[in-house]
Amino acid sequence: MSQLQIVxxxxxxxxxxxxxxxxxxSNPGFESKRKWFAKRYKEGLRMKILKNADDKMIGFIEYVPAEYAWRPIDADGFIFIHCIVVYSKSDRNKAHGSMLINEVEKEAKAMKKHGLCVMTSKGTWIANKSIFEKNGFTQVDKRGRFEFLSKQWHPSADPxxxxxxxxxxxxEGWHLLYADQCPWHEKSVEALLNTAMDFDIDLxxxxxxxxxxxxxxxxGYGVFNLLHNGRLLExxxxxxxxxxxxxxxELKK
Incomplete structure (x- = not known):
């Protein structure tokens, strides 16, 4: 652990x-996220990368005051964790994720926040709740496939x-709403627009x-929404x- 560093x-x-x-x-998604990150940084959004002694990136965490979270949540006074990733499966049982969460907790306490909160799911593109439960989080809300967990140290209403x-x-019709919070959305939007044109769909x-x-x-994810005639598809x-x-x-219906 002593050889690890958080940048x-x-x-x-x-x-x-x-x-x-x-x-x-040089990836277009990088530039989109970079511009988004620069604007959000002024609102308190932070990103930290965990590296080993060889300067290799192991994982990262992105978090923000919940008032500025890019998810459909109500959690004023908390710090909200947008994303956490430990890249390699071989590193996931070495408490690296906990190290990143503890780093955020220290900052939140120094800022006199009520606690931390996070949205989790068993689905894709979002963390499973197990890592947070190991670090003292408890579930305070649930909607669909999404669980909402928090860890509080000051009395407060639950997020x-x-x-x-x-x-x-x-x-109504076909709609795609997205944000640059995820750098991969740029690639997806281009692919979906081209596919919609192939099907003569007005997306x-x-x-x-x-x-x-x-x-x-x-x-629930907030920053990527594909809908058709008032129904969420993805x-x-x-x-x-x-x-x-x-x-x-959909076209068969």
């Missing part, structure tokens, strides 16, 4: 340290999930530009192949 990514060193998920600074299903009916694309817009998104990154299969199924 804070800032707008000034981001091209050197990269964004972990996308390390190639809660907002009802994103209330937002879905207003999206209306809208970029989510603020945390408040993300809180009012029509899915809430995370999609490939062209997956979208093609969705289109075939």
């Amino acid at each position: 804070e990514v800032t707008p000034k060193n981001v091209t050197k340290e990269t964004l972990f998920c996308v390390r190639d600074i 809660r999930l907002l009802d994103w299903t209330l937002q879905q009916k207003k999206y 209306k694309v809208q970029k989510i530009e603020t945390a408040q817009e993300a809180k009012n998104a029509p899915s 809430d995370h990154y999609l490939s062209a192949t997956r979208f093609r299969n969705i289109l075939k199924k």
Whole structure:
């Protein structure tokens, strides 16, 4: 453990340290996330990368004051963890994830926050709750496939999930709403638009530009939403192949 180091990514060193998920600074997704990160940094968003003695990246964590979280949550006074990843399976039983969570907890306590909170799921593109339960988090809310966990050290009302299903009916036709919080969305949006053209589908694309817009998104994940006639079809990154299969199924109805 003593050979590990946690490096804070800032707008000034981001091209050197990269964004972990996308390390190639020439990738269009990197530039989209970099610009998003620079704006959000002013709102308190932080990203830290865990490295070994050889300067190899092992994992990372991204977090933000919950008032500025890009998920449909109500958790004022808390720090919200957007993402946590330990890349290699061989590293996942070495307490590296706990090390990153503990780093955020120390900061949150220094900031006099009520506690930490996080959205988890057994699905893709989001962390499983087990790592957080090992670190003292308990489930305080649940909606669909998403669980909401918190760890509190100051008395406060429990954080809660907002009802994103209330937002879905207003999206008639085909809609894709996304944000640059995930650097892979840029690639997905391009693939989905090209596929929609192949099927002569009018896919209306809208970029989510603020945390408040993300809180009012029509899915639990918040930053990626594919809808058709008021129904949520997917809430995370999609490939062209997956979208093609969705289109075939929907067009048969």
